[in-house]
Amino acid sequence: MSIEIEHINKRYGHFTAVDDVSLSLPEGQLTALLGPSGSGKTTLLRIIAGLEFPDSGRIRFHGEDATDVHVSRRGVGFVFQHYALFKHMTVFDNVAYGLTVKPRRLRPGKAEIRTRVMRLLELVQLDWTANRLPSQLSGGQRQRIALARALAVEPKVLLLDEPFGALDAKVRAELRRWLRRLHDEIHLTSVFVTHDQEEALEVSDRIVVMNQGRVEQEGTPEEVYDHPANPFVFSFLGQVNLFHARVQDGQARIGDLALPTSTPEDQPQGHGLAYVRPHDIEILPDGSAQGALAAVIEGITVVGPTARLELKVAGGKDLIHAELPKSRLRSLGLSRGSDTWVRPLNSRVFMDNGARAS
């Protein structure tokens, strides 16, 4: 079931939470709504679910207008950030809830409900908790029960609001991979909200980057990561270094380093900003290479196999960040205070007014 979102607007008083958002979420895909806090992700998700009403715009499920369909008849599964399990019911009753509230003629029999619930509990690997209360489960277990409960009514669309937000890093990473596998197994159209770019890049088929109620970019994780549409998306998807550059004749010049920009024709000219990821900063042993900038190492942090350097370029004000394998750091024989040379390998240049130049 595909979801079409057409010109959705939502205001709270004078504040615009969702600003003319149009999206098309293809059937069977796992889409991540990614954006900083307050960017309107939850609001948009709740509008899709029918828990919130847009001021204008339409929501279509598989082409059919669902804007005025009541939440209880939309056939969406919704997983809340804080689980929202029914505290007074056992795990079994929680999962069975959606089946037991069906109108009598559609309600499966007791035995049938039992089998279906136990099958779901096995799917989330928690069948042994059936008789417990939610308060007797860990956070990760509660989240999986919440998911099983949402799946029990066989929704056509699964919506998850920061499903792993309240969990620790390790459980988070495990659960999101598990969610990915689950999604592949049961083939739903799923949308999940996150403000963690790593999570979005790792598990989703599509990423929708939101900011201030608007969609900044949508695409596959590769598209969004490798070809960010604007500086916001670039900075939001990872750490960046900024270099001032002169853009001329299809080239961006940083000092005497010239980096090619991809589309030479109809290039704007003038002042631009070159965005460089830390792993695209090359550390050189000497200044012989063309375009190398002299720098001093101000700090070194080693995280597992990767070394992160903080450097100060001669004449520059800001610290720049570089990443390289720990072994490379060792072979270069660098330590804090060492003089070295850096060179951006790859960059994305945006004109100062935000227009993309490369």
Added chain:
Amino acid sequence: MSTLASPIPPLSSEAPAWQRATEEPAWIRRLLIGIALTFLGLFLVLPLAVVLYGAFEQGLQVWYAAITEPDALAAIRLTLLVVAIVVPLNLVFGVMAAWAIAKFEFRGKSVLITLIDLPFAISPVVVGLIFVILLGSQGWLGPWLAEHDLRIIFAVPGIIIVIAFGTMPFVARELIPLMQQQGKEEEESSLTLGANGWQTFWRVTLPNIKWGVIYGVILCNARAMGEFGAVAIVSGRIRGETNTMPLHIEVLYNEYLFTAAFAVSSLLAGLAIVTIAVKSLVEWRDERQRHPAAA
């Protein structure tokens, strides 16, 4: 760790006094508990004992005669009737008001919250007078009521109205903070799972606020039985007709029938104790259902 000059001393099994940061010295604890118990004894247990002593001083037969005398029976019946009408009324109102306040945003919400507290803020005597002015034969609606042969003041409907008014806040007051704190995510989950509003209320909302409802009902019930000031004004104190138990007790007391007054009082106190006992029983059964192993 190996470079540390002085190793961390092992934890001794005997906890020194300063380790219990949240616990007061024993004498303070005893003092506080002692004060609380003395207070309870003086202001709760002692009066109750006096009532019971006064009631049964002249034997069980006198007590029984006092509470089965026709006027007393009428007062008991009237009180139970009032409770049977007022408590369900305020239960429904309280749950609805709390639901609206906790789960919806609307204009005039703060006004509604203030209004709910009003019956507590106004003296019961004033409440009584307000309704007399509104509904009495000399009152604003008096002529209209007389025309339609409706008698409210100095009759049972008036008593029910003032008591309903006076006990209105109990259930709502108990539930509003509870429901606000619980938020609406569980209800929203229920809706996304296909339940309608009615199912959501019975299966999700109500179980979550059960204890608040029970406490609210007990308080409402106790106050409805014991309400005096407002009832004294609107009832007209017609013996055997519009006297509730508290009014009947006052009449007996004014006529120097102390034993009878205490007997009816003991019954009123007994009813209160029964409600609390019922609540405890429900609580205990609920607890046992939840944790069968612990019981």
